[in-house]
Amino acid sequence: MKFSKSLTCCAIALALSGVSVAQAADAEAKAASTSELAQLMQIDSTGNTLTVTQQSNNGAGNVLTSSQQGESNVSDLSIAGDSNITTVAQAGTGNLTKATVVGDGNTQEHSQDGEGNGTLTDLNGNDNSLNITQRGVAYLGIDNEVTNTINGDGNHIHVEQSSGGHWFYNTDMQGNNNQVVATQLGSWGEVNIDRVQGDQNSIEVDQDGVYNELNLTILQGNDNDLTLSQEGNYNKFTIDVLTGNDNELQVEQSAGNGNRVDMAELQGESNRVDLEQEGNDNRMTSTLFSGDSNYVTVAQLGDNNQTTFDVVGNDNDFDAQQRGNDNQAYLGAVGDDNEYSTLQLGDNNELHIAKFNSNGSEVGVIQNGDNNEVVLQSSYPDNALSSNNNMLNVAQTGDSNGVSVTLASVAESGLNQLDLVQSGELNAIDLMLEGSGNDIAIEQTGGANFVAGVGSGAFVVNGSDNNIQINQDGFGNLVEGGVSGNGQTVNITQVGDYNVATVTQQ
Template identity: 50%
Template sequence: MKFSKSIISCAIVLALTHSVSAFAEDSQKASADDKAVSTSALAQIERVAGQTNELKLSQTSAAGGNSLATTQTGESNLTDITTVGDNNDTAVAQNGAGNVALITTTGNGNTQSYEQDGEANGALTELTGDENNVSVTQSGTGVLGINNEAINVVSGNGNDISVTQGSGGHWFYNNDMQGDANQVSVTQQGSWNETTLETVQGDANQIEISQDGFYNQFTVSQLQGNDNEIESEQIGDLNIVEVEELTGDENSIDIEQFGDSNKFASSLFSGEDNEVEIIQNGDENQIAADVVGNGNEFLAYQNGNGNESYLGVVGDGNDFTAVQLGNENSAHLANFNGSDNNIDVVQSGDLNQLIVQSSYPDNSLSSDNNDVAIVQEGTFNGVAVTMSSVVESANNQVDIAQNGELNAIDLMLEGSGNAIEVLQQGNNNFVAGIDSGAFIIMGDDNVLSINQFGNGNLVEGGLNGSGQNISITQTGDNNVATIVQQ
């Protein structure tokens, strides 16, 4: 059962006391809009019954050097601290249920640490300045909606934010981060964990997410900047990582998922020299990525059953690598438009399907100097390679190796100077064409080499042009080879 979890922004403090109602209005921007079933104290309309201790403190220092340590024990406690100045130290400890820490800091070099032990606790930090350190530790045994929440809004450079949540249902939101060289580290242990980065703007930011549980989710809504690094590790079931928008150059994304029903999805990456690496180990995994730019690198590794991959790009000099080990895997690599791309695909198992499309979906665009290497091992494997069907594409290298039975290859290349090498080992392998469609290689000075070892193999044909170099080798029984040149 999937629970709807949302934060009510304006009610953050209205739920606490009239004395901090004005702050709640100012903090509305720091909250998500739809967290209706959240049970932490940040989202409650009424505070939890019990002790209702309140601490409100404002520190202002031109010289800096303020220090505060506070401990609250019980239920529904509030700590509201505003710090203006530099080099301030703030430590908050809250034990119990329904406690809230509201921290507003303006200045540089501040150190803030708060620990909350219990259920339905909330921590909200608004930080403006450089080289600040924020540490949030929340622990509790709540499950099924009994959760702790931490929310950060950061503006500045060189800030270090560490959030540790354990043993229950937890939510962490970095709603707005503007600045460079910021570090965000999140560790979540237990069940029903979620981490959301709403907006990250700046360069050289480092984000590390570690989650442990069966309902983990990690979402990056918007990342703008260069040389940013995102690392995510999820262990459990039903994990999801979504990067909705990334704009910039030399960004690095490293996703590791272990469990069942894992998913990585991206709407659009835009930039140059970005690196994306996704490793999934489990069943029913899915990978998707769309990129606009040049010199990008993609690595998708899946180990399990029912895996699917999609990698698409508009640009030149991109590298695609997809490795699938298991059954019923499907890989779709689409280079919408570009040249000098390298594509390497390895599939091992049964019912593997691979589609490689260059100049897709507008196949009137040319695509030159691409290198495609495909290895399939198993039964009922299929490969379809399409490189332009209107405007000629030239000097492409396509290597296909299939080992198994009932393997099929569908080729469509139009252009000159292309080199195609096919190796099939097993029985009932096909290289289609003519009545079965595809296997159309049009242009001049193409090189085609097909080697089939086994029984019942078939090579039909195509080719249209001059100066073609064709080599067909068949070893076994019931082989048929038909080549037509015009």
């Protein structure tokens, strides 16, 4: 029996090695996930071992009920056939349940109460139910662990871990219409899902505490749903690869600071991603989001938050909201017929849309507050691509705000419509545009506002048949620009005192 326990420990160690620790957490404080469990499993003690093999041949199903109390107990179960019911209850320290289930319609109920306990389940078949409950005080390395491997369709897996410091691993799930529900209460919990392959699968994770993590390596398939709720500080969600169509991701990190969402690669069509963070110093990052007809919403409530997205594809919708001060949003946008909207409420906020290379897209920006900034760049300074037939709308309300627009490229950018509105004092608009048939409308209300060029000097509009309309209402306003090309139209209206307008046409 000691040999059997050693093999089990090796399996656990191999399956559970490689756990990551939240970057925001103190890596030295949190022990490796297998250390405590591996030591307890190898103790030469009076632990009991239960080995059961059941096989249902006619589908009538077998029933197994097991109860173990004490330390270092092992339940090694092998269930084959259909409609079997297995219940295992272990209380104490360092207990292990290992189950191999092959068949359909089987029910597994595993309950462990104590510290350093582990379950290892290999589930093959359809319409099976697996419920695992682990309770016990766990902190800084005194942990309970769950590892599952799922192969089949219509399976339901529910894991509940309380008191913190626990690990849940779903190393592999292949099939369709499977459901995984994980609840971790307390701090220092981790849910690691290595691979999900199939369609119409559902993953729900609820973590309540600090320094909790959900790490998803690969989600591959269509019509899959992922829902994550994390409440507390320094929580983290990472996804390395998502590929497929019609998938939905809903992530909510509430009532906490220093939370992170990191998405490396998302590819596919008609996917929906909803991200929400509530608190300060939170971050959202997506390295590459590519595909068509995707819908992304980002909401950050608090101060000093940041979101960064690179969106590549057509017919995508991207909606970002930041409510608070000192927030930043960075967006790389390449593709046609996309819609990008950003709302920032507060002071000292920034929006950067870089490498905006698009045709037929719409950009809408609203900033309400002081010392806010919008930077929109198409290709500049590498001048590689053009942007045509786009609608760019920016509205700023407050003082000392700035808008910088650069649509400059070798191929030129044409037939774009720019509507820039500022209400307040000491606001600035910097403009550089190359192309033909563009329509530029600028309206400033307030005092000491100016329209000039990017960096310094006069604004620049090069091309032909461009229409420029500038309205300023207030005192001490300034317009300084240069227009070159054929068929250019410039109309400037200034209402108030001490205003200056200087435009050179050639």
